[in-house]
Amino acid sequence: MKTVTWAVAGAVWIALPLAVWAADKTVDFNRDIRPILSDKCFFCHGPDAGHREADLRLDVREAAVEAGAIVPSSVGDSTLLDRIATSDPDEVMPPPKAKLGRLTQAEQDLMRRWIAEGAEYQSHWSFVPLAVKPPVPKAGEGWAKNEIDRFVAERWESEGIRHAGEAAREKWIRRVTFDLTGLPPTLEEIDAFLADGQSGAFETVVDRLLASQAYGERMAMNWLDLARYADTFGYQADRDMHMWPWRDWVIRAFNENLPYDHFITWQTAGDLLPNPSKDQVLATAFNRLHRQTNEGGSIDEEFRIEYVNDRVITNGAAFLGLTLECSRCHDHKYDPITTRDFYSLSAFFNNIDESGLYSHFTETAPTPAMPLFEGNQESELL
Template sequence: MLEKYFYGLVLFVGLGVVSQSCTKSSANQATDGQLPDMVSYNFDIRPILSDKCLVCHGPDANKREAGLRLDLAENAYKALQEHPSAHALVPGKPELSQVYLRITSQDTAQLMPPPSSNLKLTAREIKLIEKWIKQGAAYEKHWAFVAPKQPKLPEVKQKNWPKNEIDYFILHKQEQKGLAPNEEADKERLLKRVSLDLTGLPPSLKLMDQFLADGGVNAYERAVDQLLRSPAYGEKMALHWLDLARYADSHGYQDDGYRTQWPWRDWVIHAFNQNMHYDQFVTWQLAGDLLPNASKEQLLATGFNRNHKITEEGGVIQEEYRMSYVMDRNDTFGKGLLSVTLECARCHDHKYDPFSQKEYYQLLAFFNNVQEVGLESVIGGPETYAKKPLMEISDQEVQSILSFVNKKDTNCLIVSVMGDLDTTRKTFVLKRGMYDAPEEEVQPGTPKAILPFNANYPKNRLGLAQWLFDKKNPLTARVYVNMLWQELFGRGIVKTAGDFGMQGELPSHPELLDWLAVDFMTHNWDIKRLVKKMVMSATYRQSAVVTPEKLKTDPDNMLLARSPRYHIQAELVRDLVLSSSGLLVKTIGGPSVKPYQPAGLWEGATSGRGLLSMYVQDHGPDLYRRGMYTLIKRTVPPPAMMIFDASNRDLCEVKRLKTNTPLQALIMMNDPTVLEASRVLAARLLQESSATSDKIGKAFRQIVCRTPKEKELAILTDYYEKELKKFTRPSAEKYLTVGEYPIPERIDKVKLAALMRVVSTIYNLEETITKS
């Protein structure tokens, strides 16, 4: 029944998109009661040690108890510091291994973990450790810190199902668990899915009709290629990168003044549309200013490093805030490009991962030479739009080398970029991470556990970029492949997309992750090629229908025996509404815009100074731009976006939450943009010479992206007739006042109001904003 999908009735209950945690289980483990034939340190033992033991017996020397370190084999095998005749681990002999004796002790004074820690090993975990010791207690380097090697494609029984290499790995794991993949989704749902994933927009009626009429074996590939060529592809791909790069239109902190970093956003969109390969894309952003004879475009790309929060408050301590900017760049590099929690080593050695505090500051040294200060000016004047170092963009440059920058006026345009000092600023380890407590001086370097820094690389950001794209670097390719997989499938092969370290989740398909990583590198870091390979797979094309058996066997869909089903991103909700109604202005780039917003949110929220002290709504075409162009004031982000889990861009974010709340239903029912779009689409349909049911059917196709079933169409048509009888001319005129887009002259306003109600109802279907 159609009614069960109405937001106002169900408030998203049962949608099942809220993330659920999954246990860290062995890749070759069957059920909880069984032990693997060969116990793996990486997949079976290390997660136990990381969760239960390494706080006291891990990398952090300051917190280490009894001088025992269990994350390194040589330390775990040697004689105990306090009992030289005993050893924590004796390979092959659990009865002589203090680790095993202590975790099985009945004496609470001897038991590990101690009862006071509120940590306890399960019976299965104890059996795993015992079997591991019996098998030799062999350690392995953490899987994410070993350079990937491309494995062979696994054998599968259902040989006619795979469409490319991805499917062999997915199907192999499914067959091990007794599952089979779903059939391919129907053409309408598949087209909606891939259109949203590649462009962030629903498919047009023309593309729908074209795809449905194409009976060729390569029809889907032709549709994919057409979407990949769309300028909207760059906008969709850029959206995730803006989260990672913490892009915003304000500086943050209490004053939260306006900033002009949007030309950098224009460059990101341009780079994706030009299919700039990932190594060049990132290198320009990290160190474009250090490239030989650096161009203005390469310099603009370095705005990536300047998107962090910047204070404009008087009375701050210059060095304190300058160091906070440097640390932000360092932490963004760690989380966004390496997917490790380097920031945990800012004040002490990392408690779980093999990163020392010294290594944190060695990496920070690459970012510490920027010619900037903690506080440059007071809020209020044009000089606050960008902070030094900066670059000016002239009209002449926009007409030539920077033609992708959407500059509308002749005003001077200034962007914050990178630029180093002529001399080298010294970098020190900071005691407890305090800016005013320098200790040992350090030189630029990288964590040895990942990859030692090559002495042939220059000790600057350009050298760091070379290190990042060294084929021996175990993380770079894996991390980006995982992020793209997350964008297309809702969760990464590694669920913790920002943490590939000891505390992160294990990959659900480690061989697939490595195969894709090596394939990505060997094909010159070609992003568009990688995206196409993923969406062309049979895995991606599956139906989202779930059987009770599959739901019971794999409730989190880790094995991908069905297509995932979840809400589209906040910005795309807006894009879908505007696009399907015909309101969307498809202009790419340019300054951010201020659409409808509840009154009074900005006023009084900050210091009350500067251009962003009051919300002055835009008008005309600027009301109908894509969601990614909505102005983000960090202290008061766009409310509709935040309710749909958008980032406030304070810090690097590589994975958004997926929630399901009544507030989302209220947005869809009451947001002026949704109501205005309903009115505009209804007016356009009324002006067509067609039957009422045809108008409603067309609206359904444009919004939901499929032809309505006969029963659905009957329900909506009946609803229209009921609303038509309810409305009077005065009540209709009052209902139609929402939004600024003009109402056509000489239109029947009672019919318009009734059809607007129907269209609004279609926008409020759960299926409308769900990718399935």
């Protein structure tokens, strides 16, 4: 978890699109065809059953092929191509009354090429693995220190951007200290770095920062936001909800370099592991960080289901990098997760014994409890 990777995502995002476009001359569904279908077809022939016309779906390959709208590798037999090309106002698609506009000639040509090449669909672009590892460019000679630098340099050169040169040492230590701890370097730390003439001076600074308590606190900030951490219930009364022990565990997990698979497993179901440790049980408070209410007139079961759905949405954002809110109510042409998927996931979180409302006078029922010993208290009590 201590690998510093903030530059990787940006470098790959910059470098890969041009390389993939140049290497792949075939029609790409996600890049070339899905935008056309989305703009012109999916409103009437997409995932929304309430707006679907002629019982035809074009967002699902099997449905489009079964209906005969698309016949893979056969341009002449694909009725979809006839409907987008005809000049008959009663037959053309999209129909004039839809006010979506006709497909341009270039779009029609792309559709023909795509069907001729087999009319292959693709899943959501974020789930498609890269077909090839792009070769490392030779750009950046003289200053590039690693492969990422060379990908960045190649894009810079294509845009006519010149390398600005290395930052001054005092600027570098300020940047890396803010990045890793969220705090500025002290004057003593700056002076020590400027005076260090060893070849490993930069690595020494990074290692020191990674070993600091502030590193765990800085890294935990983003995770606490994703997990919707708070020490209050969040609704109108906003009473105390003592979750700070979980917060401290997250900080320790980063500082102790807990493997990421353990970080996920413990928070998801650490209490179900064989002979779970206290930290493994404590980590599961991740599933208890949702808002809770006791507003007059609130229905217990309604809010219990709200908490279940909140866990689905939070796990989607934290572990899948996906927003799942839309799929709670309906399928959407831009979302890879369906409503069926959403409630299939919710079944995993619908077995926590809890009340949908908390009491002003007693603890929320049931309230998990864990003794938090300090120093030698545990051995003294036992």
